[in-house]
Amino acid sequence: MTARLSHPADPARQPAWRLGVFSALAVPLAGAGLPLAVYLPPFYAQELGLGLALVGAVFMLSRIWDAISDPVVGLLSDHTRSRFGRRKPWIAAGTPIFAVATLAIFIPGAFGVKPGAVWLSAWLAIFYLGWTMIQIPVAAWAGELSSRYHERSRVQAFLQVATSLGLLAVLVLPAALDQVAVHTGVAVDQSLKVAVMGGFILATLVPAIGGALWLVPEPAAPPTVAVDGRVARRALLAAVRNPLLLRVLASDFAVTLGQLVRSSLFVFFVAAYMGRPDWAALLFLVQFVFGVFAGPIWLRIGYRLGKHRTAVVGELVQVAINLSLLLVTPDALPLLIGLTIAQGLAQGSGNLMLRAIISDVADKHRLETGEERTGLYFSIFSLTGKTATAAAIGVALPLVAWLGFKPGAVNAPEALLGLKLVFALGPAIAHAVSALLIAGFSLNADRHAEIRAALDARDRGEVPAAAE
Numbered sequence: 160m161t162a163r164l165s166h167p168a169d170p171a172r173q174p175a176w177r178l179g180v181f182s183a184l185a186v187p188l189a190g191a192g193l194p195l196a197v198y199l200p201p202f203y204a205q206e207l208g209l210g211l212a213l214v215g216a217v218f219m220l221s222r223i224w225d226a227i228s229d230p231v232v233g234l235l236s237d238h239t240r241s242r243f244g245r246r247k248p249w250i251a252a253g254t255p256i257f258a259v260a261t262l263a264i265f266i267p268g269a270f271g272v273k274p275g276a277v278w279l280s281a282w283l284a285i286f287y288l289g290w291t292m293i294q295i296p297v298a299a300w301a302g303e304l305s306s307r308y309h310e311r312s313r314v315q316a317f318l319q320v321a322t323s324l325g326l327l328a329v330l331v332l333p334a335a336l337d338q339v340a341v342h343t344g345v346a347v348d349q350s351l352k353v354a355v356m357g358g359f360i361l362a363t364l365v366p367a368i369g370g371a372l373w374l375v376p377e378p379a380a381p382p383t384v385a386v387d388g389r390v391a392r393r394a395l396l397a398a399v400r401n402p403l404l405l406r407v408l409a410s411d412f413a414v415t416l417g418q419l420v421r422s423s424l425f426v427f428f429v430a431a432y433m434g435r436p437d438w439a440a441l442l443f444l445v446q447f448v449f450g451v452f453a454g455p456i457w458l459r460i461g462y463r464l465g466k467h468r469t470a471v472v473g474e475l476v477q478v479a480i481n482l483s484l485l486l487v488t489p490d491a492l493p494l495l496i497g498l499t500i501a502q503g504l505a506q507g508s509g510n511l512m513l514r515a516i517i518s519d520v521a522d523k524h525r526l527e528t529g530e531e532r533t534g535l536y537f538s539i540f541s542l543t544g545k546t547a548t549a550a551a552i553g554v555a556l557p558l559v560a561w562l563g564f565k566p567g568a569v570n571a572p573e574a575l576l577g578l579k580l581v582f583a584l585g586p587a588i589a590h591a592v593s594a595l596l597i598a599g600f601s602l603n604a605d606r607h608a609e610i611r612a613a614l615d616a617r618d619r620g621e622v623p624a625a626a627e
Contacts, residue, residue, distance in 0.1 A: 173305055178314060181304065181375045182321040183367040184250075184297050187360045189325030191261065191290065194356045198333070198349070199264065203279060206349050207267075213276055221283035222549065226542055228291045233538025236296045237531050244377035246296035246534075253292025254368050258361055260286035265357025268350075293368075295541060299534035302518030303378045306611055308604045311515040312461045316454035319511050323450040325363070329356055330444050398532065398539055403520045403602055407513050408540060410596040412547045414474065414509040417589030419551030421481070421502075424559065424582045427566060432575045432582075433489050442499050449503025457508040466512040466519075467600035473508025474594035480505060481590065484583035509593055514540070516600070519607045526610050526617075555581060 195218075204214040232249065239245045263282040267274045274282075304314050333352045340347040398404060425443055430436035461469040480501050487495050517540055521533040562577025564570055570578075 172310060173314065177375055178304075178317040180370045181301070181314075182317040183363070184293070184371050185318050185321035186325035186328070187364040187367055188290070188294055188297070189322040190329045190356070190360050190363065193326055193329045194265070194353065198353055198356065202349050202353050203274070207274055209274075209276060209279070214279070217276060217280050217283065221280065221287055222545065224284050225287035225291060226545055228288055229295055229538040229542045229545075230535060231538075232291050232295045233299065233534040233536070235534075236299060237534040246300040247372055247377055249292050249296040250368065251372060253289045253296075254364065255289075256285060257289030257293055258364060260289055261357055261360050261364075265360070266354045268354075295534060295538045297371075298514075298537035298541065300377060302514075302521065302533050302537060304375075306522070306614075308466075308519065308607045309462055311518050312458055312466060312512065315511050315515045316458035318514075319454035319507050320451055323447060323453070323506075327444070327447045327451065328359060330447055332356055332359060334440065334444070397524070397528065397530075398535060401520065401524060403523065403600070404517075404536060404539075406596055406600065407516050407520060408543045410470070410593045411510065411513045411540060412543050413589045413593035413596065414513070415544045415547035416551050416554075417477065417481075417586035417593070418506075419548050420555045420585040420589065421582065423552050423555045424578065424585075427559070427564070427578060428582045429495070431564070431566070431570060432579055433487075433492065433495065435492060438492070442496065445496070446499050446503040446506065449500050450506040453504055453506045453508060454511060456504060457511055461512060461515075465604050466516050467597050467603065470509045470512040470516075470597050471594045473505060473512070474590045474597075476505045476508070477502070477590040478587045478594070481583050481587035484579070487579075509590070509597075513597070516602065519602050519610075522607065522610050522614060523602060526614055555585060558585075 200214050200218055203209050209217075236245055236249050239248060241248050243251075260282050262269055264279070264286055267278070272278065301314050301318060302311065305311055332355050336347045336352055336355060339345070426439045429439040429442055457469060457473055460472065464472065480498055483498055484495075487498070517536050518533060521531070521536050524530065524532055524536075559578050559581050562581070563574035564578045565574070
């Protein structure tokens, strides 16, 4: 007899306070992501004098290391067995690694050295290792907090709200420091802004980790076998051959690609095409403010339509929003503000539902094979998102440059039109592809209920019906 996958007290609906405690884990993790992409590279290149080329190479290599470590941690956490659970030991071990590396990267002066390329490379590698040891087990744990179809969407909605709050806080901190400088006359340099963001990550990390480890129970784990090369290869091959998983991954890749094409060009569009650089940061902030409300809105829709249909609707809404950007002209700032608010309210609708679907796909895999692969599946899901992030920047920026756009220069109307077309049509096409990929997804609420019934029957020692 195998152990029950679901927690003995697995309720139909998790208490809101428990989900709030658990989702607080997303605040420091989300808060760390934005500075890594936006603030740290220019800080090390300009303030610390390492140069753009060297810093770019270091950050690129560190992301490759990050991508490699994701499936390794996911697979190992699936096979971890301890009296504390499967995910909690990894999170607990990763926390001091992540914390010390955050201090070293964001506040290098605390170590009394002037950072060079070797320092940055080493600490980024340690940082990403600690981050992965927390992020991947947290994602898998979120998928296992409940075995219920709609409850999994609710868990992801809580996490999305916490993620939006973390991103919002990190966006607000530099702006708040600038306002302090304006009103006090005290200069605020880039190193202080980076240090404050690092302090925010550390200040939210400790209580979030402590609360989750202490107050949120982890579901019981099924028996497992030791991990060796053969087991790892078999698990990875099974994952890449799973047609349902591949559809979810491809759909999420398209979602993330569309989001990041828009984000990477947002400031250029507002500053250059609209001619309003004074509105660029504010509009970016407005989008994230309204993004806080996106999770609850799309969760309600998901209750009525189911996960994959809600993902399709959310993606089509984003197609409409991005196509509407074609109607924006430099004198139509109110229209752009309205579309930015709409984008915030639709933000992450597809990601939310696709993340919840991953756990359902893992349930189906477990029924068919007897193997628990939730951690591995979420690690591949994370890897797909990171690949899409790199692809978006690698496509959008060279494309607008090829069309003649030059940041900070006086651009010809044709170049500005090219920027507008890529900014609007790139995300619209990506979101349309995402909707097409997930439309007609076979693992709906009724099918998942059958799978869970069969799993529960097997967990009780009964012989299940053959899986489809």
